[in-house]
Amino acid sequence: MTNKKLGLNTICTHIGEVKDEQFKGAISPMFLSSSYEFLDVDIKRYPRYFNTPNQEFLAKKIAALEHTESALIFGSGMAAISTMFLAFLKQGDHLVVQNTLYGGTVNFIKEEFPKYGIDYTFTNGYKIEDFEAAIQPNTKLIHIETPSNPLMTITDLKGIAELGKSKSILTSIDNTFASPVNQNPIDFGIDMVMHSATKYMGGHSDICAGAVASSNKHIERIWNVGKNLGGSLSDMTVWMLERSMKTMGLRVKAQTENALKMAKWLDDHPKISKVYYPGLESHPEYDLVKSQMKGFGAMLSFELVDGLDSYKFQKELQLIKSSMSLAGIESTVISPHLTSHALLTQEERDKVGISDQLIRFSVGIEEAEDLMNDIENAIAKI
Numbered sequence: 001m002t003n004k005k006l007g008l009n010t011i012c013t014h015i016g017e018v019k020d021e022q023f024k025g026a027i028s029p030m031f032l033s034s035s036y037e038f039l040d041v042d043i044k045r046y047p048r049y050f051n052t053p054n055q056e057f058l059a060k061k062i063a064a065l066e067h068t069e070s071a072l073i074f075g076s077g078m079a080a081i082s083t084m085f086l087a088f089l090k091q092g093d094h095l096v097v098q099n100t101l102y103g104g105t106v107n108f109i110k111e112e113f114p115k116y117g118i119d120y121t122f123t124n125g126y127k128i129e130d131f132e133a134a135i136q137p138n139t140k141l142i143h144i145e146t147p148s149n150p151l152m153t154i155t156d157l158k159g160i161a162e163l164g165k166s167k168s169i170l171t172s173i174d175n176t177f178a179s180p181v182n183q184n185p186i187d188f189g190i191d192m193v194m195h196s197a198t199k200y201m202g203g204h205s206d207i208c209a210g211a212v213a214s215s216n217k218h219i220e221r222i223w224n225v226g227k228n229l230g231g232s233l234s235d236m237t238v239w240m241l242e243r244s245m246k247t248m249g250l251r252v253k254a255q256t257e258n259a260l261k262m263a264k265w266l267d268d269h270p271k272i273s274k275v276y277y278p279g280l281e282s283h284p285e286y287d288l289v290k291s292q293m294k295g296f297g298a299m300l301s302f303e304l305v306d307g308l309d310s311y312k313f314q315k316e317l318q319l320i321k322s323s324m325s326l327a328g329i330e331s332t333v334i335s336p337h338l339t340s341h342a343l344l345t346q347e348e349r350d351k352v353g354i355s356d357q358l359i360r361f362s363v364g365i366e367e368a369e370d371l372m373n374d375i376e377n378a379i380a381k382i
């Protein structure tokens with residue numbers, strides 16, 4: 001059975017199952033051993049080596065979903081990204097990184113890279129020219145995020161891959177926001193894909209995990225660093241993640257459908273001044289979006305008109321929760337100016353377009369009509 005021929009939901013359901021040879025149960029057994037036989041075995045198994053049965057098999061599911069040869073599961077999205085960076089960057093190397101990036105990744109780069117003597121440049125924007133301008137002779141990796149948080153800018157995957165290849169620089173992407181359901185960057189030539197599996201892969205706001213998918217060669221290099229850093233995921237959580245991922249296709253498609261409905265509705269709403277969503281024709285990169293995303297995703301942002309207090313608005317929502325994280329089956333909202341961008345000055349926030357009126361919306365699987373009513377009622381109360 002080859003992975004490529006199978007459809008999304010079949011991969012989600014079946015690839016990477018650990019067979020229950022002993023009792024022939026329907027689902028993967030959970031192997032909690034931290035100690036395995038070492039005499040006459042092909043693989044020396046150990047949880048920190050990312051190769052217990054559950055770890056090894058779940059990685060196959062992620063590789064199949066991202067169209068790669070191989071993958072590794074980590075204890076968090078940050079464990080995945082930090083291990084990937086440290087596998088390909090050493091003292092004297094340079095990283096080109098997109099200016100709009102997950103806050104934790106920005107912190108990792110700014111706080112840790114100087115200790116290792118690794119240099120970096122944040123781009124001035126998300127266009128290919130911005131990346132090209134940031135490249136130096138010692139650049140070893142270009143790292144991007146598309147759609148980006150929270151304004152949903154879109155970076156050209158094929159353009160980045162071609163830029164990297166033309167200069168023998170590797171390329172990597174944080175594909176968390178799109179999920180493998182809506183975007184497969186490897187198909188456009190990007191070398192490595194990482195995920196915070198805490199988000200759509202887990203999907204129920206109860207798991208913290210991460211993943212990297214790439215070729216055997218790159219994954220081996222990441223493994224070599226990963227076993228030293230020790231960021232593997234416990235088998236109990238691996239098992240929960242496998243269970244969650246069986247429904248990822250169903251969940252994310254339902255969320256994506258809801259998000260398009262919500263984006264259109266919000267766009268027409270007199271009390272909403274702006275909507276940022278890759279699926280709206282008014283999105284500046286709409287054509288590019290259609291060429292590289294299979295679905296538009298379930299993340300969007302919108303601005304309340306001046307005079308409506310965004311804090312009070314969130315307090316009045318009944319169904320939609322205010323929440324730090326995202327991508328669960330429940331709808332959540334967050335104020336970037338109070339969270340991810342709180343440490344910037346007002347002037348810096350104005351420059352990157354994060355107003356106090358901006359709300360990021362992670363659309364869940366509830367009925368869209370109920371979400372609309374919730375927003376309508378909250379607006380009416382303020």
Ligand SMILES: *Cc1c(COP(=O)(O)O)cnc(C)c1O
Nearest residue numbers: 076077078102174176196198209
């Ligand atoms: C949450 C998140 C991360 C970090 O993942 P953790 O699982 O919290 O370590 C990285 N990138 C993006 C886009 C995220 O949303």
